Amino acid sequence: MKRGVACGVLAVAVVSIVAGVFVVRRIAVRDAENARGEMYRGYGIFADGSRLFVPLPPMLAHNGARAALGRQLFNDRRLACSQRLVCGACHWLGAGGTDSKTHHGILTRPAYNAVFATCYLHDGSMTNLRDVVRMMVETPQFCGGGSLAVVEAKIAPDASLVRRFQSAYESEGGFNGTNVVDSVVEYMKTLITSGTPYDFWCAGHENSIGLEQRRGSEVFLAARCIECHDGPALGGRRVSGGRKVPSLRGLSLRKSYFAKGVEGDLDVVVRRMPGGELTPEDGKAVKAFLQVL
Ligand code: HEC
Ligand code: HEC
Incomplete structure (x- = not known):
C-alpha cells in the first residue's frame, strides 16, 4: 500500500518536471522569436x-445546384471548340489549377482562389471574374467556344442538362448562355485552397x-x-x-x-x-x- 502511494507521488513528480521543462522551453523559443x-x-x-x-x-456562400452545373461544364467540350480546350484541359485542378504551360505566350494562371482576386489576366486588365470566364469561353486562344449563342445551341439538345438549368435558375431566365457562364463562376467560388x-x-x-x-x-x-x-x-x-x-x-x-x-x-x-x-x-x-x- 505504502509502496503504491510512493509510486504515485513519484509519477506525478516526473510528469510535473517534464511539463515544466516543456513550458520553460516554449517560453524561451517564444521570447527569442519576439526579440527578432x-x-x-x-x-x-x-x-x-x-x-x-x-x-x-474554407468556404464561400454559393448556390450548390448552380455550382454543380458549373463543375460539370468546366470539363464539358460543348463549351469548347475541341475536347482539348475545355477549362480543365489548361487549368489542371490536380496541379494547382494550371498546366504550368504558356498559351500564345502567356502562362495559364491558377483557377484556384481566383474568386479572391480583384484583377485578372497577366496585365490585370480585367476586374470582373464573370467577364473573364465569358472571355475564356468565347475566345479562340482559350476554349474557343465562339459566342455564347453558339454554346447555347450546342447544349440546347441536352434535355436533362437544360432541365437542371431551368430549375437552378428558375426565376432568372432558366437555361441561357449568361447562366452557363454564371454556373462556372458559381463553381469557381468553391475552388479555394x-x-x-x-x-x-x-x-x-x-x-x-x-x-x-x-x-x-x-x-x-x-x-x-x-x-x-x-x-x-x-x-x-x-x-x-x-x-x-x-x-x-x-x-x-x-x-x-x-x-x-x-x-x-x-x-x-x-x-x-x-x-x-x-x-x-x-x-x-x-x-x-x-x-x-
Ligand atoms: C487553352 C488553355 C485555356 C483554356 C481552355 C482556359 N483557360 Fe483560363 N487561362 C488560360 C491562360 C493562358 C490564362 C492567363 C491569361 C492571361 O494572363 O492573360 C488564363 C486565365 C484564366 C483566369 C484568370 C486567372 C487570373 O488569376 O488572372 C480565369 C478565372 C480562367 N482562366 C478561367 C477559365 C475558365 C473558367 C475556363 C473555361 C471556361 C478557362 N479558363 C479555359 C488558359 C486557358
Ligand atoms: C512591387 C511589387 C512586388 C514586390 C514588392 C514583390 N513582388 Fe513578387 N511579383 C510581383 C509581380 C508583378 C509578379 C509577376 C511578374 C510577371 O508576371 O512577370 C510577381 C511574381 C512573383 C512570383 C512568381 C509567382 C508566379 O506564379 O508567377 C514569386 C514567387 C514572387 N513574386 C515572390 C516575391 C517575393 C518573395 C517578394 C519579396 C522578396 C516579392 N515577390 C516582392 C510584384 C512584386
Missing part, C-alpha cells in the same frame, strides 16, 4: 493586433509550419514582399510594372512562373523581385515559406 521581429509576434499578428497574414475562408499549413499558422496554430518557414515569413515582411503580395491569396489585388501581382498560394504545385512562364527556378524568381536581393540564408527561408502556402 520588433513588433512581430508570430503567425502574422502584430503587437497592435493587426494582421498581414490572413487565412483563406484553404487548410494549408500556412492557413493553420495564420489562424494561430503556431507550430503548423516549421521554424525555417516562420523565419521566412519574417523575411517576407522585412523585404516588403507583402506590400504587393497581400490579402488572403497573397496577391491578385494589384498591378505592378504592367503585370498583375499573382497569388502565391499553391506555389509549390506550379512548375513555371511569371506571366510569360519563363522561369521555373524559384531562386531566380525571388531574386528578380523588388526586395529580392536576399542573403543566401534569408533566400532559403523565404523559399521554405513559399512552399507551405
